[in-house]
Amino acid sequence: MLNILVLGGTDEARRLAAALVGRPGTRVVSSLAGRVRDPKLPVGEVREGGFGGPDGLASWLVEHRVDVVVDATHPFAARMTASAAEASTRAGLPLLILRRPGWREGPGDDWRWVPSLAAAAELLPSLGERVFLTTGRRSLPVFAGLDGLWFLARSVDPPEPPMPRRVEVLLSRGPFTVEGELALMREHRVEVLVTKDSGGGMTTAKLAAARELGLPVVVVRRPAAPDGVPAVETVEAALSWLDSTTGPAAAGADDHAG
Known part of the structure; x- marks a missing residue:
């Protein structure tokens, strides 16, 4: 069983969970910080609330036998991203950052x-x-x-x-x-x-x-992402990274559209 923790709260996190839930040999847990009173919940297993910083998250990862972490939190959730990077390193787990592209100024913008x-x-x-x-x-x-x-x-x-x-x-x-x-x-x-x-x-x-x-x-401007952590901008790219990083256990469904 491949255990994936998705740190979520974003549309990308919900679409990633939807694409992963039901894959053979895969268990997905989506974690929400609990800062919004009535959040949009992803499909599948959900936990709400903080972990207690990097130490608490690292312990949770080990206790729940997580194999890979995807940080799909808000682009400005810098503290959570830093905790995810530190905790994943302590637990010896691969971490991927999923961040949608930022906005670009166009003609007529000030x-x-x-x-x-x-x-x-x-x-x-x-x-x-x-x-x-x-x-x-x-x-x-x-x-x-x-x-x-x-x-x-x-x-x-x-x-x-x-x-x-x-x-x-x-x-x-x-x-x-x-x-x-x-x-x-x-x-x-x-x-x-x-x-x-x-x-x-x-x-x-x-x-x-x-x-x-x-x-x-x-x-x-967005806060900078941690150095050395792989990052992608789309759910499709995240799925491809998961397949290449975790091997056949993460594959299964041919449709990665989410």
Whole structure:
């Protein structure tokens, strides 16, 4: 039996689990951090909650006789990725990082790349007063001191304080449409958009809307992946890597579409 742990929470993780569940001689466990109150669950076996850092994850890998780990967490889940790299090394297991491609600036875009949320907060006062903040509920404390700005903060779950003094919270989950994003930005007279370079298609509509409205977009760069860890950008590539790394036990179904 080949035991695969998928560190998930993303669409790619769910599609990978769907492609692996049911393969002969394969057991797949998807792990979710538990930070979203009502997460979209993958098919197959699921565990929720943290591991207790690299030590806890390494112990869990050994205890559950895991053979290979796929880190398909969010591109900004840097702490989890670092823990996965350290724990896999301690347990002597192969690790693959599955990360969807980042976004690319195109004609008509006015993007300002920054290395961190703090750098985004520092730049904002020079770009506009009304800010559409789409960087997640845990990011609001970084912007709490910008009393001269007004924020529309969108997240899946309610954010926790501290928050900006002038903020309207919008609870919503993608995918979103360009028409909907245009209407939202016009209604709230948004002057600048702030986002992380999450990649994927579920939330790209806001970028198209900002382009159409001629708005500047502050884009936070992704954290760097650990050195020496193989990485792929698609579920299909992850499946090919698993087949080549683990051998015939991981193969079985001819359809890798997920």
